[in-house]
Amino acid sequence: MTGHNLALPLLLSVSDVTRLIRNSLEDQFQDVWIEGEISNLRAPSSGHLYFTLKDSQSQLRGVLFRSGALRLRFALQEGLAVIARGRISVYEPRGEYQLIVDSLEPKGVGAFQLAFEQLKERLSQEGLFDEARKRRLPAFPRTVGVVTSLTGAAIRDIVAVLRRRCPIVNLLIAPVPVQGDGAGASIAEAIDALSAMPQVEVLIVGRGGGASEDLWAFNEEAVVRAIARSRVPVVSAVGHEIDVTLSDFAADHRAPTPSAAAEAVVPVLDEIMERLDELARRLSRIVDTMLQMQRHRFERSLNVLHEIRFRIQTEAQRLDELRDGLTRIFTEQLTTLHREMVERRHLLLAQGPQSRIQRSLVLIPQLCKRLEQEARRGLIGRRQSVALQMAALDALSPLAILQRGFSIVQTVSDGRVLRRASDVAVGASVQVRLAEGQLVCQVDKVMPSSIA
Amino acid sequence: MAAVKFEYAMARLETIVAELEKGDLPLDDSLKIFEEGIRLSKTCLKMLEDAERKVEILVQEKDGKKRIQAFSPGEDESENS
Numbered sequence: 001m002t003g004h005n006l007a008l009p010l011l012l013s014v015s016d017v018t019r020l021i022r023n024s025l026e027d028q029f030q031d032v033w034i035e036g037e038i039s040n041l042r043a044p045s046s047g048h049l050y051f052t053l054k055d056s057q058s059q060l061r062g063v064l065f066r067s068g069a070l071r072l073r074f075a076l077q078e079g080l081a082v083i084a085r086g087r088i089s090v091y092e093p094r095g096e097y098q099l100i101v102d103s104l105e106p107k108g109v110g111a112f113q114l115a116f117e118q119l120k121e122r123l124s125q126e127g128l129f130d131e132a133r134k135r136r137l138p139a140f141p142r143t144v145g146v147v148t149s150l151t152g153a154a155i156r157d158i159v160a161v162l163r164r165r166c167p168i169v170n171l172l173i174a175p176v177p178v179q180g181d182g183a184g185a186s187i188a189e190a191i192d193a194l195s196a197m198p199q200v201e202v203l204i205v206g207r208g209g210g211a212s213e214d215l216w217a218f219n220e221e222a223v224v225r226a227i228a229r230s231r232v233p234v235v236s237a238v239g240h241e242i243d244v245t246l247s248d249f250a251a252d253h254r255a256p257t258p259s260a261a262a263e264a265v266v267p268v269l270d271e272i273m274e275r276l277d278e279l280a281r282r283l284s285r286i287v288d289t290m291l292q293m294q295r296h297r298f299e300r301s302l303n304v305l306h307e308i309r310f311r312i313q314t315e316a317q318r319l320d321e322l323r324d325g326l327t328r329i330f331t332e333q334l335t336t337l338h339r340e341m342v343e344r345r346h347l348l349l350a351q352g353p354q355s356r357i358q359r360s361l362v363l364i365p366q367l368c369k370r371l372e373q374e375a376r377r378g379l380i381g382r383r384q385s386v387a388l389q390m391a392a393l394d395a396l397s398p399l400a401i402l403q404r405g406f407s408i409v410q411t412v413s414d415g416r417v418l419r420r421a422s423d424v425a426v427g428a429s430v431q432v433r434l435a436e437g438q439l440v441c442q443v444d445k446v447m448p449s450s451i452a
Numbered sequence: 453m454a455a456v457k458f459e460y461a462m463a464r465l466e467t468i469v470a471e472l473e474k475g476d477l478p479l480d481d482s483l484k485i486f487e488e489g490i491r492l493s494k495t496c497l498k499m500l501e502d503a504e505r506k507v508e509i510l511v512q513e514k515d516g517k518k519r520i521q522a523f524s525p526g527e528d529e530s531e532n533s
Contacts, residue, residue, distance in 0.1 A: 273500065276462070276500075280490070283468070283493065287472070287486045290475070290479070
């Protein structure tokens with residue numbers, strides 16, 4: 001060994017020695033399994049992954065080139081305990097030795113399990129599994145799309161259940177391999193294809209039971225994303241009750257088995273028919289009842305109308321009677337009044353000036369006549385008496401006395417006939433009436449004693 | 453499509469029956485929705501009776517195009533088992 005070493009030239013370049021170290025290391029550590037914890041993880045755009053594997057005392061640089069990184073079932077992350085398989089080499093530009101990783105397995109859990117958890121976490125962060133995204137299944141789809149294998153028990157179960165529950169439903173099956181390489185891609189493509197068919201209203205995606213590796217395709221991101229973006233609600237039905245895949249999380253409804261999925265997507269036709277029948281029966285019954293009620297109401301109203309009409313007629317009759325009575329009474333009263341009025345008028349006319357005038361007009365000529373007769377008779381009598389009187393008068397007339405020489409003395413002042421001298425004073429004017437003519441004399445002397 | 457209409461028709465029918473059973477609609481309106489209800493129930497029934505009962509599969513042709521063809525699960529099963 002030392003001899004060999006001594007055979008080396010004494011003066012080496014850095015590159016020489018680095019290459020020598022590299023060769024030496026690569027020879028010694030061609031295929032090692034190393035257990036450690038991932039740290040300082042870097043994932044540049046080149047696709048290579050750089051990290052440090054460490055344990056409590058040491059660190060080892062590691063690299064996983066792009067081709068290996070793509071094959072990784074899970075994502076590397078800080079702190080992850082892994083078992084790395086590879087060879088030790090030297091990165092000559094830096095003179096650093098490192099582990100070139102061929103494959104990585106998570107320590108403890110299986111790679112599948114870890115990948116499952118990691119993808120679940122990532123898609124969950126994205127909101128793909130949110131309850132709010134879940135859509136209600138259509139109550140009664142006409143066409144159900146199924147993505148599964150044609151050869152499995154799943155399709156048989158699904159067809160049987162659909163036929164039994166709802167024989168009229170249409171089924172559109174997109175046959176896919178449900179396990180093996182490329183299964184995930186086929187399933188995702190089939191989901192997209194069925195989702196794009198306008199007649200499909202709900203999808204069942206699944207397969208029958210199998211080993212958990214066999215269900216792997218339903219954990220693939222492509223499948224999960226295809227389920228999440230499906231136009232129509234998706235029911236997942238993968239394996240048995242205990243098998244849970246990421247497809248189940250993304251689906252709008254998780255069925256424990258394919259049969260359960262079929263039950264979930266279609267109603268029992270008989271129940272629908274029954275419901276429809278019942279609704280139609282209730283509809284008819286309600287309307288029958290309603291019409292009957294309305295008819296009764298109508299008839300009641302009609303009766304009321306009849307009653308009212310009868311009452312109106314009665315009232316009209318009474319009114320007629322009253323009017324007749326009234327008219328009769330009025331007429332009678334009018335007649336009475338008229339008669340009384342005529343009578344009174346007669347009375348009045350009889351009492352009035354007209355009749356008196358009438359009578360008077362008759363009386364006046366009679367009276368006139370009588371008056372004339374009376375007058376005439378009176379006049380004759382008077383005339384005779386006047387003549388007699390005049391003769392007597394003539395005999396008694398002072399004038400006749402005067403003829404015989406007597407005279408009559410009167411005061412001028414008051415015409416008094418003087419019988420005594422003392423009736424006048426001296427100086428008074430007296431008138432002396434003679435048989436012919438008169439004298440006015442002044443009293444010169446009054447001699448009260450007679451003869452002398 | 454048709455199912456949406458069917459669901460709508462059923463839901464509407466339920467509403468109509470409930471509405472009528474409440475009994476506080478005027479007669480005219482009642483009769484109107486009653487007729488609608490009868491029409492709906494007939495439509496629903498017809499939809500059920502007209503159903504095609506098809507089972508088909510979506511197959512991929514060699515040129516990559518997809519085609520729908522009738523499928524009989526019984527036959528297929530026997531071929532494969």
